[in-house]
Amino acid sequence: MKVLKSIAEVRGYRKEVSGSVGFVPTMGALHQGHLSLVERSLNETDLTMASIYVNPTQFNNPRDLANYPDSISVDQQLLQAAGVSAVFMPTYDSLYPDDYAYEVNEKQFSKELCGANRPGHFTGVLTVVMKLLNLVKPQNAYFGEKDFQQLSLIKGMVEALFLETEIIGCPIIREADGLAMSSRNLNLSSCDRGKSSLFNNLLSNNMLSDEEIQKELGLAGFEVDYVVTKGGRRFGAVVMGDDAGPVRLIDNVEVVS
Numbered sequence: 495m496k497v498l499k500s501i502a503e504v505r506g507y508r509k510e511v512s513g514s515v516g517f518v519p520t521m522g523a524l525h526q527g528h529l530s531l532v533e534r535s536l537n538e539t540d541l542t543m544a545s546i547y548v549n550p551t552q553f554n555n556p557r558d559l560a561n562y563p564d565s566i567s568v569d570q571q572l573l574q575a576a577g578v579s580a581v582f583m584p585t586y587d588s589l590y591p592d593d594y595a596y597e598v599n600e601k602q603f604s605k606e607l608c609g610a611n612r613p614g615h616f617t618g619v620l621t622v623v624m625k626l627l628n629l630v631k632p633q634n635a636y637f638g639e640k641d642f643q644q645l646s647l648i649k650g651m652v653e654a655l656f657l658e659t660e661i662i663g664c665p666i667i668r669e670a671d672g673l674a675m676s677s678r679n680l681n682l683s684s685c686d687r688g689k690s691s692l693f694n695n696l697l698s699n700n701m702l703s704d705e706e707i708q709k710e711l712g713l714a715g716f717e718v719d720y721v722v723t724k725g726g727r728r729f730g731a732v733v734m735g736d737d738a739g740p741v742r743l744i745d746n747v748e749v750v751s
């Protein structure tokens with residue numbers, strides 16, 4: 495597996511290779527969810543590229559950025575073992591030569607749900623994804639449905655700005671107790687990890703209204719950001735942990751009527 499660090503290296507690599515390219519952008523701390531995206535890409539394209547970059551512009555909370563789990567060498571081994579051909583690992587200075595003077599901003603859906611309490615989050619996500627797609631020029635790019643709002647906004651951006659990549663959403667991969675896999679789960683204390691399965695459990699309960707679920711989560715000790723049903727899906731975001739290390743969890747489920 496090639497490790498590409500500079501913009502020149504990723505551009506050079508892209509010119510060298512032929513056939514269709516699938517791309518899996520990540521922020522590292524890889525788990526089975528990321529590997530399922532890699533597997534799908536390997537099945538659908540000739541060659542798979544990934545990126546590992548903890549993008550500071552999408553973190554509205556500096557403590558969340560500082561606490562973001564980091565396991566670069568294990569991540570590289572996992573990608574290589576899975577069959578990824580090249581991983582792009584840029585630095586801030588190379589990816590943001592403009593020091594974030596230019597951004598991609600969506601004005602509606604990005605202000606709802608996670609966007610309501612995380613100002614600038616989706617602008618950071620859309621901007622970095624735009625940069626990565628422009629550099630990697632993949633035929634397909636793979637994103638998990640756990641970040642459903644992110645996935646819809648990226649699809650919208652690609653359509654609105656006429657990018658030529660197909661954005662492919664992949665199903666949420668869950669732990670045995672229902673918790674959606676996420677890099678942030680690594681930061682849960684064992685007590686919070688035990689309690690965390692209640693989040694998906696309650697979200698999936700069709701007998702309860704959004705308000706009832708919020709109330710139950712609150713009683714169980716979760717700090718609830720939102721529980722909202724929209725477009726046939728129920729979305730939720732909660733915070734667990736204490737002041738020293740709050741951990742934000744998001745999830746969504748299809749509403750079966």
Ligand code: PAF
Binds near residue numbers: 520619
């Ligand atoms: O979902 C993520 O890991 C990130 O938001 C992404 C898409 C890699 C952009 O930094």
